[in-house]
Amino acid sequence: MLVLREKGFAVKSALWLASVIMAYTLVFLLQESHVKHAQYELEPTLPVQLQQASLGYLHQLGAEMLHIKAAVFLGGIRSAVAPETYVDNLADHFDIATTLHPKLLDIYYLAESSLSWIGNDSVRRANHVLDKGARARPDQWVLPFFAGFNSFYYLKEHDAAAEHLQRAAAVEGAPRWIGHLASVIAGRGGDIYGGLIWLKAMLADEEDQEVREFYEKDIRMFENALTVQQALEQYEQRHGALPSTLDQLVPEFVPAIPDVGPGFRLAYEDQALRMVRP
């Protein structure tokens, strides 16, 4: 009798357990059917001071987690999702991550690849992040190079681009062509003086004869352009305003508008003299 009673209790316990598990499974499935997974949302991150205070010694790891979070998010976006829906949030992640851990390179690469193509505002945010990187990692020429590229290609801010590229060129181990590129962009931006000074500086440091000849050729072109720049300045001094065309400088301020060479031509745009590619 006792054995039967014990068996009955065991059966009741088993039935109770099975029914509870089944009920839980059903309710869970019902819950899941109502959940709409927001796959494309990047949740906002906490303010940087709060993260610095709470993470303490782990602040670098916190930055790496933010990087991973952003990378995983970017890896899962479908092409139909408008970037405007997430760009500010994403930029915040990079900004905070680079404040927490300015030395980690991967964040800058990811910021550059994901922010720069979206719009001017996001490019500026990318450059703000890259500037932090340039200060924290002065051994890395690629960070100011990215900023220079963004300024030149997306923002059309040639002066700023030239400045970034000059900083990149000054980093030990940077490719030599970056300095040349900085000069060219300075010229494109209307800073003939800046471009010329930079070329002369590179010439002074260069030992390779072939490269020296290349620089000397560019220097001659810039010097020719400089005569026109100086003529513009003299015109402005005399007349109180810049001329509307370069022809107005001839012959009083310059005998003729020089041909600056096969690689460039002079362009007078927005009252600035620029050396542009033909």
Next chain:
Amino acid sequence: MIAFENIHKSYSRQVGEKSAHVALNGVSFRLGQGETLGLIGANGAGKSTSIRLILDFIRPDQGKILLFGEPPGNPAQRRRLGYLPEVPSFPPNLTCMDVMRFAGDSCHMNRASMHTAAEKWLTRLGLWDSRKRLLRGFSKGMRQRASFAMALLHDPELLILDEPMSGLDPIGRAEIVDLIRELKAEGKSVLFCSHLLNDVERLVDKVIVLHQGEALFHGSVDELVTSRGQSMEDAFLGLVKGRA
């Protein structure tokens, strides 16, 4: 050995209580060299409080305590005494020999004499074979005996035993009673605290009866028995009920 003069001690009022709890109210007693004093009383009488005051675990509100002629705050005095707590407890992941070694090191015993003493007392108390076992695997009685060994390791002059028979089976109790008699015969002073009045009667010279923080009687066992009743137990009950 011990001079306990007009000691007052209260424990601060806890949340929910109306007033502070008075543990001792003007208690005095003395323990001379070679004497055995029994401290008896019901739960909450003040026995453990008295012992803690002697060992400087707590400090009195009023009164004076002298241990070996000095206030008990100097830890060096404890080299001359051995204490057996009511509830023996140790860090659980130590072995019996770890505790013996600590006891020896704390009294500046050299390694050889510590080993000799440890072997003597652990063998006497039936723990030598278990000396390398972790204490968390010991029964209550084994921990009691390990604690006793620790108290005796450095050959103290004064023993303070708080419920030494607690947790022991009748055979163990008899062994401890014999051991205490031997220690007494060697001239050691013993302050002995117990609920088991038969053991107190057998072992002590003098007794002090505490009840609700007051000393109801201080004198020899014979005086207590003859003045109050036929047996120790009757005498004790008579005192307590008379007080109530």
Next chain:
Amino acid sequence: MLHRVIALARIMFLDGVRRHALIGLVALAMAAEAFGFLFMDFFGRDVGRASSDYLFSVMWMAGLIFLFFHAVQVISWDEERGAIYALLSRPISRGEYVLGVFFGLAALLTALLLLLGPVAYLTLLWIKQSLNEVYFPVLSSGHFILAWAGLLAMQIVILAAIMLFSGLVRGGFPVLLLSASYFGICSGLPVVRASAAQHDGQATNLLLQVMTALFPDFDRLDFKDEVLSEVLSLDMTPILTNFSVLILYICVMVSLACWFYGKRDLQ
């Protein structure tokens, strides 16, 4: 005195070393370190730096778990279980007891980091050797040891604070709360100070400076960024000053702990 302190430290160390929870912590931390190469998979360029940060973070968290789950409770365990009576019935003063507990726990913590440190270094070495030099150009053993020593020093400061709080209050949970609050203030104060330096007046900055003397800035001994630096080119004067300040701070905290514990009734 030294003899007694060492005797007590020894039993604290033995008790800790045989605790299953701590053995489990060591095993888990070593496994977490050894799997650092999984973490590095998320990084395409600065693999060495990310791996180094991860491994030092594992050591830091293991130390914090030890401090906040074991060290905060040691004295309260002794009191609650009554082991304190067995220990203090020996010719050991309250101060020697606190010192013994401190040195025993410090020895445990050092042993923990001595186990985890070489595993971390070997993991980094393995990662470095399995990658192109571009992704992990430098691993400086000197800087690694410096970063490890800084981490240990910071955790021993926290341990000293735990000893002080254990001497002040009863119970493991209140000590845990106080220690966690202390840790939070130490972590947050440099952020407040950096912000206040740009905006607020002299009085505020002076107050924050005084608070930094009470709640030390752990960033001053955080050298894990230097592990991937070239030769040992750091200026040693400020480093030695920072270590000296922390050692003296530890002495003050532990001395206060001994003093407070000596004044308390054991209940």
